[in-house]
Amino acid sequence: MTLTETKNAFIQLGKFLSQFSLDENNKKSEVLHNETFYDSFITLIALSRSHNGWYIEEQVYFAIQSWAEALRPENLDKWLDKYNLENSGGKTVGLILAGNIPLVGFHDFLSVLTTGHKALVKTSSNDQHLLPFLAKYLIAVEPKLSDRIVFTEGRMENFDAVIATGSNNTARYFEYYFKNKPSIIRKNRxxxxxxxxxxxxxxxxxxxxxxxxxxxxxxxxxxxxxxxxxxxxxxxxxxxxxxxxxxxxxxxxxxxxxxxxxxxxxxxxxxxxxxxxxxxxxxxxxxxxxxxxxxxxxxxxxxxxxxxxxxxxxxxxGNDSIANSIPFGQTQKPALWDYADNVDTIAFLSKI
Known part of the structure; x- marks a missing residue:
C-alpha cells in the first residue's frame, strides 16, 4: 500500500469529520460512505458523555473539528514532505493510548499508518469508541487498511515497537516492560x-x-x-x-x-x-x-x-516578548508537526 493511498484515506476522513460541528451538522453529498457512517457518528457523539463524563458534546465536537482541519491535503503534505519514507513500513507498532481528552491518541495512530506500519492499538478505558469508529471509516474508504489496524483489549503481543502514553507511575512500568523494544514513552507534562x-x-x-x-x-x-x-x-x-x-x-x-x-x-x-x-x-x-x-x-x-x-x-x-512561546488561545490547536514532548514521531517510526 502506497503513502499516497494512505494519505488519501485520511483526507477523506478529514472531509467526513468536517461535516460535524456543535453549531450545526451539515451532511455533504460528496463525502464518501455517509449513508453508512453519518447518522451513526452523530449518535456516537451524543453518547460520548455516557462513556466518559468529561466528553461533553462541546469538547468532542472541538476535537473533531481540529482533526478535520489537520487532515486537509495541504497540511498532510507540509507535514510529511520533509521525510524520506520510501523504505519505511512493514513493522507492527503497539499503541497504548491515553483517554484524558477526546481522540488524544489519534496523532500516533495517524503517524503509524502514514509510515507504512501496522497499528496494534490498546485504547484507554476512558476513550474506547471514537477511534475505533474512525478506523472503520478509514477501512471503508481504503480496504487495504483492514490488515494494518488491529484493536486489542488484552495484553499486547507480537509487536516490533511501541508508543505508550501514561502517568509518571505507569511510565516506569512501560520502560521496564518494553525495555527491549524501540519505544516512545510519554509521561506527565x-x-x-x-x-x-x-x-x-x-x-x-x-x-x-x-x-x-x-x-x-x-x-x-x-x-x-x-x-x-x-x-x-x-x-x-x-x-x-x-x-x-x-x-x-x-x-x-x-x-x-x-x-x-x-x-x-x-x-x-x-x-x-x-x-x-x-x-x-x-x-x-x-x-x-x-x-x-x-x-x-x-x-x-x-x-x-x-x-x-x-x-x-x-x-x-505568551506574547511576542516571550521567546519560543505559543500565542494565547492556540495550545489546543497543534499542527501535525507539533509533536508531543518534542519527540519527532515520524522520524522514530521511519527508522525502526
Missing amino acids: NSVAVLTGNETKEDLIALGEDIFRYFGLGCRNVSKLFVPKDYDFKLFFEAMYEYKDVIFYEKYANNYDYNKAVFLMSNFKLLDNEFLTLKEDSSYASPISSVFYEYYDDSNAVMARLEAENEQIQCVV
Missing part, C-alpha cells in the same frame, strides 16, 4: 503561561481557552502562570468571566468544590472567582479547576528555568 502585565483583555480571554478547553485535562492546557512581581489579577479575572458556564458541568463543579475545600482546610491563601481558584505554588501540575501561579523578577530567569525543566513542560504560552 504540563503547560505554562508567562505573563508580562502588558496583556490585553482579549489576550487573557484567549488564555482562558488554553486553561478551560477540555476542562484543563490535557497536557497542553495551561496549569501554571508566571506573573511579574505585584501583578494585578483584576483584568485576568475579568477575562476569565467569559468561561463562567464551566461551573454548570457537574464533574467540573465537584472538582472545584473538593479542591477548594482541601486548599482552605490546609489554610492556603487563594484567589477565587467561584469557578476557578488561583494558588501560589512552585509546582506545575495543578488540580482541575485550579491554576497555580508564581511571581518572577526576571523573565529571562523564568525561561532559563523552563528550559532546565523542559521534561515537565509541554507548551509555553
